[in-house]
Amino acid sequence: MFAIGKASELSGVNIETIRYYEREGIVAKPDRSAAGRRLYTRDGIAKLRFVKRCRDLGFPIAIIQVFQTLTGEQSRSCTEVKSLAEDHLIEIDTKIKNLVILRRALQSLSRNCDEGAANCPMLDALMSDGPSEDMG
Amino acid sequence: MFAIGKASELSGVNIETIRYYEREGIVAKPDRSAAGRRLYTRDGIAKLRFVKRCRDLGFPIAIIQVFQTLTGEQSRSCTEVKSLAEDHLIEIDTKIKNLVILRRALQSLSRNCDEGAANCPMLDALMSDGPSEDMG
DNA sequence: CTTGCTCCTGTAGTGGCTACAGGAAGTAAA
DNA sequence: TTTACTTCCTGTAGCCACTACAGGAGCAAG
Numbered sequence: 001m002f003a004i005g006k007a008s009e010l011s012g013v014n015i016e017t018i019r020y021y022e023r024e025g026i027v028a029k030p031d032r033s034a035a036g037r038r039l040y041t042r043d044g045i046a047k048l049r050f051v052k053r054c055r056d057l058g059f060p061i062a063i064i065q066v067f068q069t070l071t072g073e074q075s076r077s078c079t080e081v082k083s084l085a086e087d088h089l090i091e092i093d094t095k096i097k098n099l100v101i102l103r104r105a106l107q108s109l110s111r112n113c114d115e116g117a118a119n120c121p122m123l124d125a126l127m128s129d130g131p132s133e134d135m136g
Numbered sequence: 137m138f139a140i141g142k143a144s145e146l147s148g149v150n151i152e153t154i155r156y157y158e159r160e161g162i163v164a165k166p167d168r169s170a171a172g173r174r175l176y177t178r179d180g181i182a183k184l185r186f187v188k189r190c191r192d193l194g195f196p197i198a199i200i201q202v203f204q205t206l207t208g209e210q211s212r213s214c215t216e217v218k219s220l221a222e223d224h225l226i227e228i229d230t231k232i233k234n235l236v237i238l239r240r241a242l243q244s245l246s247r248n249c250d251e252g253a254a255n256c257p258m259l260d261a262l263m264s265d266g267p268s269e270d271m272g
Numbered sequence: 273c274t275t276g277c278t279c280c281t282g283t284a285g286t287g288g289c290t291a292c293a294g295g296a297a298g299t300a301a302a
Numbered sequence: 303t304t305t306a307c308t309t310c311c312t313g314t315a316g317c318c319a320c321t322a323c324a325g326g327a328g329c330a331a332g
Contacts, residue, residue: 005309015310016290024288035297037310046263053262057242061288071259078256082249085242085258092239099232106193106225113218120214122221123207126189127182141278151279152321160319171328173279197319 001031007040011048018048026051026061059088137167137175147184154184162187162197195224 008015021027022038027047030038040048047068054064063084070077112121144151157163158174163183166174176184183204190200199220206213248257 003310014290017288019311020289035310037297046265050262055288056238057245058238067259067262070256071263077259078249081256081258082246085246085249089239089242089246092235092242096232096235096239099228099235102192102194103225103228103232106221106228109193110218110221110225113214113221120206120217122217123203123213126203127186127207129182139279150321153319155280156320171279173328191319 001039001041002045004038004040007038007045007048010045011052013048013052021048021051024061026065057088058092059084063088137177138181140174140176143174143176143181143184146181147188149184149188157184157187160197162201193224194228195220199224 002010004015004018007013008018011018013021018027022029028044030040030044033039050068051064054067055061059067066084067081070080109122109125138146140151140154143149144154147154149157154163158165164180166176166180169175186204187200190203191197195203202220203217206216245258245261
């Protein structure tokens with residue numbers, strides 16, 4: 001059995017975050033010592049690590065909870081996992097695409113900025129009266 | 137003079153968000169009608185639009201406030217704007233890079249998932265005991 | 273005069289943490 | 303044993319940039 005500090009070290013999850021996950025029901029409540037301290041099993045730590053890896057992949061907590069209910073199940077679960085992963089891939093692609101567009105917009109705005117310009121062309125463009133609905 | 141609904145329509149900023157910007161001091165307080173309703177000038181609406189465009193480019197509020205103080209100034213401002221924009225470009229590039237890495241990781245994890253697999257290879261991999269610090 | 277729209281203030285919720293304050297318990301050296 | 307240091311506890315508030323809602327008031331058209 002491991003105290004929360006060790007569990008944090010072994011799982012890579014911040015201590016405060018572990019307590020947050022417990023509060024929110026994202027991981028099970030661990031046993032407690034006589035003095036009320038949390039005691040984690042290897043299995044509990046594995047679950048924390050699982051949550052961390054999913055978070056690192058960008059999955060929201062709600063999806064991770066679905067993953068956790070699916071781990072108990074049989075063959076159907078793999079199909080569902082794949083489908084959730086593919087949805088997430090699409091979201092990632094969308095984010096990348098939007099960032100690339102944004103990158104281009106920002107670059108073209110700042111390209112004309114040069115030391116000593118009377119007015120900043122970038123601020124001028126952002127201040128001007130044109131359309132405003134089409135960037136985000 | 138325009139009521140808040142019209143100002144929202146013309147600037148593209150949500151009504152609640154306009155009030156939020158005012159509360160937080162991101163835009164100036166507008167005049168009020170006799171009955172206490174906000175009345176926006178064209179200039180006030182232009183400022184809302186400016187904030188929106190900056191937000192759409194991903195600039196945080198704090199930077200937008202810097203932009204606003206810089207618009208009054210002379211030639212030095214353009215250099216500073218360019219520098220802030222370039223910092224932001226670097227941040228965008230970092231985000232894109234991380235998303236691409238993440239995309240690859242997720243794709244390789246889900247590739248082995250197939251209908252009817254006994255255990256889901258993706259969940260198995262995420263559950264396993266390997267290292268956990270190196271993904272995010 | 274009623275209906276329906278817009279507007280007002282104030283507060284709380286979102287996601288996913290993170291950072292305290294103020295205390296108790298454990299550990300190790302002097 | 304005392305002291306000092308570290309870890310742990312609960313509870314609450316803060317972060318960012320909004321968004322939503324309750325409960326009410328004003329205003330314009332039919």
